[in-house]
Amino acid sequence: MPKSELMPIGVFSRRSGLTASALRFYADSGVLPPAETDPVTGYRYYGAHQVARATVLRQLREIAMPLAAVEAVLDAGADEASRLLDEHVTKVIDEATAARRKAAVIKSVLGNVTGLPVTALKGPVLADAVEQVLTATAREPGLPVLAGLHIEAGHEAVTLTATDRYRLSTRTLVPADRPRRTWAGTVDGDELRAAVADLRRSVLVRLEAVPHGLRLRAAGAEDRHCRLLPGSFPEYRLMLASLDEVTTRVTVSKQLLLRAVEDHGDERVALHVRDRGTHVRAGDEDAGIRLTATATGQDLLIWFELATLYPAVSTAIGPDVMLDLRGEDQPVTIRSADRGDLTTVVMPVRPGHSA
Incomplete structure (x- = not known):
C-alpha cells in the first residue's frame, strides 16, 4: 500500500480513539497489527480500512x-459476534449481581450489625406479590425509586407498591404474625426478583431492617439482602385519594379480556362500553370483539397502550376483573372482582397519542 494512503500511529490514534500505547499492545498481541511497519525506523502505519476494526475493538474493551x-468477536460473522456479545453481557450481569449480594452480606456483618425484626410473611404469598407488583416498575435516569418496590409494614398489614408514573400497582398482605415495628423503604427491584425462587420455597420469610437495606430470612435458606434505593417514593396515597368518582364499572372475565387484547396486534387498544357490554377494538373502523360483561354507568370509549393495559389485567387475582372508569382521560382502577388486596391504576391515552 502506498505510504500516501497510510497514516502514522498518532493520526490513527485520534481516528480510532485508542492511545498509541494501546495500539502498540494490540499490534504485539496480533489483534490489530499495523498495515505496514518501516523496517528501518520501526514506525507503524495504519490504513483507513482499519479504523472500523479499531473502533469496535475499543468499544468491546470498554465493556x-x-x-x-x-x-x-472481531473475526466472527455477524450472528456469531452477536451471540458472543450476549454471552459476555450475561456473564458480566451475573457477576455483578453476585458481587452485590456478597457485598450486602459483608456490610450486614461488619461491626456485628443485628437486623431489627419487622414482620413475617408466608413465602409463596410474598413471592407472588413481588412478581405482581414489580410489573409496574421502570428505569428512569435520576429516579432510581421507580425501579424498586416500596414496602410499608404497619401495625396490621404489609403493603407493597410500585409505579412507573403511568401505572401503579399496590398489594396488601396480612402478616403471619403481628409486625414488631413500623417500617418503610424502597427496595431494589432486581434484587427482589432474584430472591423470588427462594421465597416461593420458604414456608415463612422474616423481614429484618438493616442499615441501608432489608434482610429476608427463611429456615434452611441463605439470607437475602436487598439494598434500599435513594430518593423519595411518590406520594401514591394522595393520588389514590384524589381520584374522581367512578362513572362506569365493568366486570369481565380476565382470560376473555386478555385474549381479546392479544388478538389485536396494535400498540393501542380501546375498550368501548355500550349496551351494557364491552367491545375491545384496535382502530376507529374496527368493530372489535364483543365480550360478555357486566357494565353499569355511562357508555364510554377509552384507549390504552397495550404495554400498560395488558400487565395490569394479567396480574389481577382471580377469574374476573373489575374496571372502574372515570372518563376517557382519567386513571382507571383494575382489581379482582372479589378480592381487593391487589389494585392497579393505569393511565389511558388519547387515540394517536402516547401515555
Whole structure:
C-alpha cells in the first residue's frame, strides 16, 4: 500500500480513539497489527480500512471483554459476534449481581450489625406479590425509586407498591404474625426478583431492617439482602385519594379480556362500553370483539397502550376483573372482582397519542 494512503500511529490514534500505547499492545498481541511497519525506523502505519476494526475493538474493551473474546468477536460473522456479545453481557450481569449480594452480606456483618425484626410473611404469598407488583416498575435516569418496590409494614398489614408514573400497582398482605415495628423503604427491584425462587420455597420469610437495606430470612435458606434505593417514593396515597368518582364499572372475565387484547396486534387498544357490554377494538373502523360483561354507568370509549393495559389485567387475582372508569382521560382502577388486596391504576391515552 502506498505510504500516501497510510497514516502514522498518532493520526490513527485520534481516528480510532485508542492511545498509541494501546495500539502498540494490540499490534504485539496480533489483534490489530499495523498495515505496514518501516523496517528501518520501526514506525507503524495504519490504513483507513482499519479504523472500523479499531473502533469496535475499543468499544468491546470498554465493556470489559477479555482480549481473547475480543479477537473472536472481531473475526466472527455477524450472528456469531452477536451471540458472543450476549454471552459476555450475561456473564458480566451475573457477576455483578453476585458481587452485590456478597457485598450486602459483608456490610450486614461488619461491626456485628443485628437486623431489627419487622414482620413475617408466608413465602409463596410474598413471592407472588413481588412478581405482581414489580410489573409496574421502570428505569428512569435520576429516579432510581421507580425501579424498586416500596414496602410499608404497619401495625396490621404489609403493603407493597410500585409505579412507573403511568401505572401503579399496590398489594396488601396480612402478616403471619403481628409486625414488631413500623417500617418503610424502597427496595431494589432486581434484587427482589432474584430472591423470588427462594421465597416461593420458604414456608415463612422474616423481614429484618438493616442499615441501608432489608434482610429476608427463611429456615434452611441463605439470607437475602436487598439494598434500599435513594430518593423519595411518590406520594401514591394522595393520588389514590384524589381520584374522581367512578362513572362506569365493568366486570369481565380476565382470560376473555386478555385474549381479546392479544388478538389485536396494535400498540393501542380501546375498550368501548355500550349496551351494557364491552367491545375491545384496535382502530376507529374496527368493530372489535364483543365480550360478555357486566357494565353499569355511562357508555364510554377509552384507549390504552397495550404495554400498560395488558400487565395490569394479567396480574389481577382471580377469574374476573373489575374496571372502574372515570372518563376517557382519567386513571382507571383494575382489581379482582372479589378480592381487593391487589389494585392497579393505569393511565389511558388519547387515540394517536402516547401515555
